Amino acid sequence: MRFLHVVSSPADTSSCDQDCDGVAIHLDGAGQFNETAERAILDAFAQRPDADAVYGDIEIGGTVRRRAAWSPTRLLAEPNACAPLAVRCKTLAELGCGIIDPALPLRLAQAGSVVLHVPAVLSKHSQEVPGADSAAVNTHLEEIGIAATVAEGDPAGRFRLVPEPSHQPSVSIIIPTAGKALNEHDGSELAVERCLTSIAADARRNLEVVLLVGEEYQGDPEQIADAGLAVRLERRPPGPFNFSAACNQGILAARNELVLLLNDDTEVDTGAIDAMAVHLGDPSIGAVGALLRYPDHSIQHAGMIIDDAHPLHPFVGWSVEDSQRFGGTVARDVIAVTGACFMSRRSLLLSLGAFSIDFPWSFNDVDLCLKIRRSGRRVIVEPNASLEHRESFTREPRIFEWEWNRWISRWGEVTDPWYHPVYHRPDDPERLQLNANHLEPAEPVDQYEPRGTAITPRVHHARLAAKPESPVPQNGDESIKRRGSA
Amino acid sequence: MPQESSTAASPDPIDNTDPRDLRMEILRLRDHSLGLVSHAEVLADRVVELETQNNELHEAFTNISRTAQRTIDELTQTNTALTQTNTALTQTNTELTQTNTELNEVNQALRVELNRSPLIRIARGVARRFKLVQ
CATH class of the missing domain: 3.90.550.10 (Spore Coat Polysaccharide Biosynthesis Protein SpsA; Chain A)
Structure with a gap:
């Protein structure tokens, strides 16, 4: 030069x-x-x-x-x-x-x-x-190939995508469910029924819903009020619940090219499905995530970051407005999105082996996103697609040591190009408690190493994978993470 | 009302003729294959890390070895010099001992000669006479 x-x-x-x-x-x-x-x-x-x-x-x-x-x-x-x-x-x-x-x-x-x-x-x-x-x-x-136009966004000077109303590609929505009631005391309404009602309220055409139910289903799945949607019931094989296997079964059963993996403890806002689907008109995009809010309207998920090999949710507990300063409200490339609301192409997922059943509960979404990234496709989050997510409703968000070992063994330390290096937090034992605050740099120091977008697995300093892998524990075993972690 | 379908589990996929189970197994193998590729990259990075450490250790050992050898050479030189000095000193000592022996012999001979001298005898007689000695 x-x-x-x-x-x-x-x-x-x-x-x-x-x-x-x-x-x-x-x-x-x-x-x-x-x-x-x-x-x-x-x-x-x-x-x-x-x-x-x-x-x-x-x-x-x-x-x-x-x-x-x-x-x-x-x-x-x-x-x-x-x-x-x-x-x-x-x-x-x-x-x-x-x-x-x-x-x-x-x-x-x-x-x-x-x-x-x-x-x-x-x-x-x-x-x-x-x-x-x-x-x-x-x-x-x-x-x-994106069937949309842009309109003035918030804040001023930014755009937001407005999908063409006439363009509604067919989507299969895959929902693994245990049939839990929203209110455990009266059991009057199931979480999955609330979820289906929210989907039906969108009045979107070209939808099918695949419900995955297993032995743990509380009640009779035949009695699910399907809100008038085209719902198919897929029964999971007997055995312990494996989220990844359930999703994969749903992906195999899906009849449409676009598939939306959805947790049953979500409620989809109007227009969210189209806001996500429109991006998949671009062949360079492999997966789209959404903005997930807690019932108190604070952010649960707005794309993920990986810091020191830990997949984390930035902005957890923030208001959507507060996240604007860090670009949390614009559609953008991220390293991964949550599997709680995850749209992709069926053919792509199948070619990559879909969700890894080696990660039955945690890391499966991040793992899949990394596989998608390494296949040459991009992973993005579209905050204009928003949902309510009662995250802790269905299960304790824990990560077990054996899961961490597998994660480190497979991916080691992956540098997240979309997470600015000055934001990296000091190595303190409470770092995992700081998800919501981690974006504030303490002492920013400019760095000059140029960053591309390639995902390269490198050995993690912990190298926990060297330890013998413990058997898959049952609920209640030791965990290393808490809410806010992937 | 939702339609229903079911899937049977099989302990070994190769004996399983259920297409759905086999498709799940294909997915598992595809995932496993990609997992092995990334795991191999992690291991390759570990190999590079170990090679770097190995080179650093080799360099450190070489430096230590070189320094130690230099010290050993210096000590050997010093030892040789000290041995030579010691030999010289021993020789000098031997010579001095020999000289000392010779001087003692001369001294002894002189004493005998003195005792025989008439002047000494006269002197002793005078001394006794004047009771200068017992």
Whole structure:
């Protein structure tokens, strides 16, 4: 890499050809580089010869804005999410795109370019950096196969996807259920019936529901009030409950390509199914998650992070509004989403072996998301799809040591590209109690190691897998985690 | 009203002719295969980590060995020098002992000669006369 060509205005029409071994970046009059920026950008390109573009964190009006790794989905809601972008002149020539073009990030996303994030503040701006307008995003949506347009979102300046009402792909909803009553004392209404009622209230066409019931089912599953939906009952084979096996049985039984795995202790908000399904029109997306709220409206799930090999739910207990500051309300790439509400393609899931029955209760969703990521598809969360989730209603959210051992053995330590490294918490024994607060950096220190989006399993320092694996314990055995963990 | 279907369990999939069980087994094997791939990567990373540690240990041992050898060489040199000095001192000591013996013999001979001297005798007689000695 020879030089960084800083373009400062549209009047600067100098362009490079495919032989140019340089990098271009657009900084308007409202922006300026930090002293380390040019070196950091050129070093990133030097370290990663496969990189097409690089961006960093920015400071706007004195406020540092930390950013996640490259997320084509975030660009739909926040087109300036990675501006200013430093792009190889060769890449610009291949794309036929100018460095000043606000739609450049969308073009890079569409081309499947390798875009790196340097987790350090590289530039300061006195005002918001402009991004693509709604027309450009709508064109992009059409080109990548998403049947939606964008509308002004909340907060202002961000977009939200509005699915085409006429486009309702067929979806199979798979719900494993034990038939528990919402109120244990009167047993009047089952959780699964409330769930089905919420689905029916959406009045969506092209739906089928597959209910998985087993020996533990309390009552007669034939008596489930199906709220007028097309419900099929699948009986699980005898034996201890294995969430993954139940989901897999449902996936095999599903008749539609799009499948939605849903916990029976959820209530689906109107429009949530379409808000998720619309993303799967993009073949690069492999799984979509939703925003799950506790009954008190606080956040239970808004995408997951992995920190020190621990899958965690950020924003737990936060209000949706509070999570906005960290981008918690925009559709975006994440490393994993919860299996409590998980939409994907049946063919993809089957090709990957679906949920691993080695993880009957915990880690199965994160494991599947990592398999999807490594298959070349993306995993995203769409907060516009929201549900109520009574998480602790169905089971104690615990993780057993044998589950942890299996997890570490299979994936080791996976670095989460969408979790900013300055947010990593100190290694204190209470770290698992801090899920809701972990996003506040204590002493942020810029880092300059460029981050891509590849998922690479590496050995975890604990290496618990080296220990002999204990047999699968029954309920009540020792656990290592609590609510808020995956 | 929901329609119903059922699945039977089998202890060994190879003896199972139920298509649903076999499909579940295919899923399990696909998952297992992917799990082995990622587990292999974890192990490969562990191998790299161990190789790095091994190289670091090898380097540390080499440094220690080199330092120890240097110290041993220095001590050997010192020892050789001390042995040489010791030999020289022993030789000097032998020579001094020999000289001492010779001087003692000379001294003894001188004493005998003195006792025989007439002047000594006269001197002793004078001393006795004047009761200078008992």
